[in-house]
Amino acid sequence: MLLNILTYAHTLLKESLEEGDVAIDATCGNGNDTLFLSRTVGTAGKVYGFDIQAQAIQKTKEKLLENDCHNVSLILDSHEKIHSYMEETILGGAIFNLGYLPQSDKSIITKPHSTLAAIRIILEKLKTNGRLILVIYYGHPGGEAEKEAILSYTSELDQKEYQVLRYQFINQQNQAPFLIAIEKKKRS
Ligand SMILES: C[S@@+](CC[C@H](N)C(=O)[O-])C[C@H]1O[C@@H](n2cnc3c(N)ncnc32)[C@H](O)[C@@H]1O
Structure with a gap:
């Protein structure tokens, strides 16, 4: 069976992350992706x-506490402020799950400007063969503009x-989410 978007997102990260790596949710x-990243990079990672x-x-x-995970710094701030919090220069991988928080205020959404700013910073820091995964939900007001900005960039x-x-599954109804994966290549 073809993997669903979220399972495929984790599969792509699992293939490229190593124990001891630094990762960003x-x-x-x-917290589903945070827990996944925490387990994947292990106690030596961050x-x-x-x-x-x-x-x-x-x-x-x-x-994270329920699952005895202690290698995560949680930051109540926008993701384009990565430089203010992350000391390490090399990043193993990262994931964005765009849109709004389910069962919550649907007007609080990720926005093109800050999403793109964070993507640029992450790509600079990404290790060779490291991956940045974007899970793009776009069926809500504002979602289409963010989708277009990301595809264009x-x-x-x-x-x-x-x-x-x-x-992307191209025969699904209701603007089903799709995934963009970016892998950094070796400099030749
Ligand atoms: C689709 S949800 C994420 C789902 C999550 N990955 C999970 O596993 O449950 C999108 C989240 O992005 C957050 N968000 C929106 N704008 C943000 C920003 N500029 N920086 C960081 N988080 C942001 C929202 O508050 C919301 O919780």
């Missing part, structure tokens, strides 16, 4: 988790430096 939400909503940071904190990335993949 740029949109913690309920995860930075960002969200602009206190309830998301709290939920993520609880999930990522499709113009220099193919000598990055491979960019789009993974």
Whole structure:
């Protein structure tokens, strides 16, 4: 069976992350991706988790404690402020789950300007063969503009430096989410 978007996102990260790596969850939400990253990089690794909503940071904190994960710095701030919090220069991988927090205020959404600013910073720091995963939900007001901004930016990335993949089920109804994966290539 073909992997669903979220499972494929984790599969792509698992293939490229190593124990001891530094990783970023740029949109913690309920903490599912943060927990996944924390387990994947292990106790020798480090995860930075960002969200602009206190309830998301709290939920993520609880999930990590329940699972005995202590290698995460949770940051109540916007993801384009990475430089203010992350000391390490090399990043193993990162994920964004765009849109709004389910069962929450649907007007608090990720926005093109800050999402693109964070993507640029992450790509600079990404290790060779490291991956940045974007899970793009776009069925809500504001979602289409963010989707277009991301597609426009990522499709113009220099193919000598990055491979960019789009993974999408094209016969699903209701603007189902799709995935963009960016992998940094070895400099030749
Ligand atoms: C789709 S949810 C994330 C779901 C999450 N990955 C999970 O596993 O539950 C999107 C999250 O992005 C957060 N968000 C919106 N703008 C943000 C920003 N500029 N920086 C960081 N987080 C942001 C929202 O508060 C929301 O919690």
